[in-house]
Amino acid sequence: MKWNITRPADPQPEEMRAVYGDVLTAIAAEDERIVVLDADLMKANGTLGFKKAYPERTFDVGVAEANMVGVAAGLSAVGLIPFPATFTCFAARRTFDQFFISANYARLNVKLTGTDPGVAAAFNGGTHMSFEDIGLMRTIPKIVICEPSDPVSLRKLLPEITFRYGSSYLRLHRKPITRIYDASETFELGRGKVLIDGEDLTIIAAGAILVAEAIKAAEKLDAEGISAAVIDMHTIKPIDEELVVQYARKTGAILTAENHQVRNGLGSAVAEVVTDQIPVPMVRVGILDEFGEVGTQEFLQERFGLTAENLVAQARELMNKKTRVGASPARSHA
Amino acid sequence: MNSSEIRSLQRKAAEIRRLTVEEIAHLGIGHVGGSMSIVEVLVLLYYRHLKIDPRDPALETRDKFVMSKGHAGPALYAVLADKGFFPTAMLQTLNQGGTNLPSHCDMNRTPGIDMTTGSLGQGLSAAVGIALGHRLRKLPGRVFALIGDGDTNEGQTWEAAMSASMFGLGNLVAFTDYNKMQIDGPIDVIMKTDQLVDRWTSFGWFAQQVPGHDFAALDEALQKALAEEKRPSMIIADTIKGKDLPGIEGDYNNHNMPISAEQAEQLVASLRELEEASA
Numbered sequence: 210m211k212w213n214i215t216r217p218a219d220p221q222p223e224e225m226r227a228v229y230g231d232v233l234t235a236i237a238a239e240d241e242r243i244v245v246l247d248a249d250l251m252k253a254n255g256t257l258g259f260k261k262a263y264p265e266r267t268f269d270v271g272v273a274e275a276n277m278v279g280v281a282a283g284l285s286a287v288g289l290i291p292f293p294a295t296f297t298c299f300a301a302r303r304t305f306d307q308f309f310i311s312a313n314y315a316r317l318n319v320k321l322t323g324t325d326p327g328v329a330a331a332f333n334g335g336t337h338m339s340f341e342d343i344g345l346m347r348t349i350p351k352i353v354i355c356e357p358s359d360p361v362s363l364r365k366l367l368p369e370i371t372f373r374y375g376s377s378y379l380r381l382h383r384k385p386i387t388r389i390y391d392a393s394e395t396f397e398l399g400r401g402k403v404l405i406d407g408e409d410l411t412i413i414a415a416g417a418i419l420v421a422e423a424i425k426a427a428e429k430l431d432a433e434g435i436s437a438a439v440i441d442m443h444t445i446k447p448i449d450e451e452l453v454v455q456y457a458r459k460t461g462a463i464l465t466a467e468n469h470q471v472r473n474g475l476g477s478a479v480a481e482v483v484t485d486q487i488p489v490p491m492v493r494v495g496i497l498d499e500f501g502e503v504g505t506q507e508f509l510q511e512r513f514g515l516t517a518e519n520l521v522a523q524a525r526e527l528m529n530k531k532t533r534v535g536a537s538p539a540r541s542h543a
Numbered sequence: 544m545n546s547s548e549i550r551s552l553q554r555k556a557a558e559i560r561r562l563t564v565e566e567i568a569h570l571g572i573g574h575v576g577g578s579m580s581i582v583e584v585l586v587l588l589y590y591r592h593l594k595i596d597p598r599d600p601a602l603e604t605r606d607k608f609v610m611s612k613g614h615a616g617p618a619l620y621a622v623l624a625d626k627g628f629f630p631t632a633m634l635q636t637l638n639q640g641g642t643n644l645p646s647h648c649d650m651n652r653t654p655g656i657d658m659t660t661g662s663l664g665q666g667l668s669a670a671v672g673i674a675l676g677h678r679l680r681k682l683p684g685r686v687f688a689l690i691g692d693g694d695t696n697e698g699q700t701w702e703a704a705m706s707a708s709m710f711g712l713g714n715l716v717a718f719t720d721y722n723k724m725q726i727d728g729p730i731d732v733i734m735k736t737d738q739l740v741d742r743w744t745s746f747g748w749f750a751q752q753v754p755g756h757d758f759a760a761l762d763e764a765l766q767k768a769l770a771e772e773k774r775p776s777m778i779i780a781d782t783i784k785g786k787d788l789p790g791i792e793g794d795y796n797n798h799n800m801p802i803s804a805e806q807a808e809q810l811v812a813s814l815r816e817l818e819e820a821s822a
């Protein structure tokens with residue numbers, strides 16, 4: 210297996226929400242425009258440290274997410290850079306119209322953050338489990354959607370999000386996550402990262418849970434003699450079309466993996482590029498046509514097939530599909 | 544209510560608290576504080592007023608109850624189990640994969656739950672719809688709702704408030720669990736939600752405020768509310784988050800907290816004492 214990145218010298222886990230709060234606090238020291246908003250979930254979202262450092266730049270609006278996003282839009286209208294946060298389910302479903310109109314249609318600069326995506330909501334259960342937030346957000350013109358897979362990429366991408374004008378949606382895993390990247394790694398919004406190079410198929414994954422499972426799957430596939438590339442597609446919009454096309458051409462088959470519905474999420478975004486530009490066999494792994502439910506994250510990963518084992522099984526399927534299709538048109542053009 | 548009736552409700556309240564602690568402690572984590580503050584309201588409703596039949600949860604003519612602060616499901620599950628809607632042993636499955644008792648109330652999974660909740664602010668609107676539906680379909684059942692004070696921050700709660708009085712829903716009685724706590728801290732510090740009697744009155748409701756762990760006061764307020772025919776009623780119950788759990792009561796970190804087996808044992812023992820004291 211061929212790693213394409215420097216492995217972290219020090220892979221210890223870090224709480225993603227702590228990184229989020231620390232980075233915002235550090236940026237705020239240099240930039241007075243940074244303000245944080247929350248809707249009664251500050252501890253969960255890791256912004257209590259920011260509040261301590263900058264109480265006058267922190268607004269907890271209580272349990273009122275729609276108001277929070279509307280207020281953020283107003284703050285942005287007078288030149289501030291607001292970071293409202295709540296769980297992904299409320300960020301996307303409950304504030305969608307306010308975020309769409311007051312923030313995005315008004316061409317303002319609201320940096321919305323949703324935490325506990327998909328099955329990470331675990332014991333909070335079905336009402337709190339967002340399998341559709343990327344789908345909703347992806348339909349907003351010009352928006353940036355980012356889902357970092359580890360603390361290092363979060364630390365590097367958050368300043369980019371901050372200083373790129375325009376509204377964005379950060380899909381943030383809040384719990385401890387083991388580092389994938391070395392601290393020296395650099396990142397660019399809209400440019401996916403090839404973690405592992407491969408020849409037979411490409412796994413394109415996003416987010417803390419599925420990128421980790423994709424790496425495990427590539428290891429298992431390697432042991433079976435299948436060479437799988439793994440891409441961390443941390444920016445879901447705008448998607449890195451060039452990289453998708455490059456790996457579709459190189460490996461002739463693509464497997465996507467996401468902690469979200471397969472409809473209108475990462476898999477759909479990749480499929481749009483593939484069907485438009487370079488049709489190759491594809492399989493999308495994610496939640497099928499189902500609502501969330503309660504349980505441990507491990508139980509839910511099993512329940513919805515978000516595991517390395519399922520990725521391996523789907524990769525085998527994909528290899529069959531690829532053979533049936535024959536020499537892929539991509540390769541014959543190459 | 545005479546004093547022996549009150550004592551028996553007090554005993555039931557201690558028992559429900561104990562069942563709820565055991566239920567949450569089985570997994571070791573859960574919404575403790577907000578489950579404890581509502582126990583007297585639930586006990587008064589389910590053991591004295593609600594016209595329900597545990598053997599027939601689907602009965603259309605019965606009273607309905609909407610738990611808008613859906614995260615307090617565990618306390619309601621303890622009541623429903625004790626009433627016989629499902630076996631008490633099922634309480635041990637709270638929040639485990641495949642359970643019918645998820646952290647937030649789910650009408651499709653749990654017998655006796657009348658509305659799916661968990662996204663705050665939505666419960667009172669649903670209760671308004673159920674009350675309107677009962678009136679339209681000439682169903683005799685009354686509609687009860689329980690909202691949180693943090694839940695009251697949501698704009699939708701006030702949209703529901705406007706519509707309930709506009710539609711003259713005399714068949715709707717709501718309670719506010721006024722424990723003065725939300726997740727990030729005291730209501731007064733986070734999002735002041737005060738003068739509730741004035742607020743609800745100005746929205747066209749019949750509003751009263753009473754000590755929320757006092758059965759006599761709660762019952763008196765409820766009798767008055769039930770006598771209202773043309774207006775919806777709001778009973779603001781002054782409560783304490785984590786009520787009757789030594790070391791947990793009143794602590795603002797008690798929203799969603801771990802309970803160790805040892806801690807559970809001590810809490811259960813202390814609740815048993817309360818049960819016996821009112822025997």
Ligand SMILES: Cc1ncc(C[n+]2csc(CCOP(=O)(O)OP(=O)(O)O)c2C)c(N)n1
Pocket residue numbers: 248249250272274299303576577578612614615661662663664690691692693694695722724725726784798
């Ligand atoms: C729309 C929505 N936003 C946020 C949450 C997360 N949340 C669950 S309980 C809670 C605080 C609720 O406070 P309150 O209504 O006073 O209930 P208590 O904690 O006192 O039981 C919050 C913010 C939620 N469930 N729904």
Ligand SMILES: [Mg+2]
Pocket residue numbers: 691692693720721722723724725
């Ligand atoms: Mg409260």
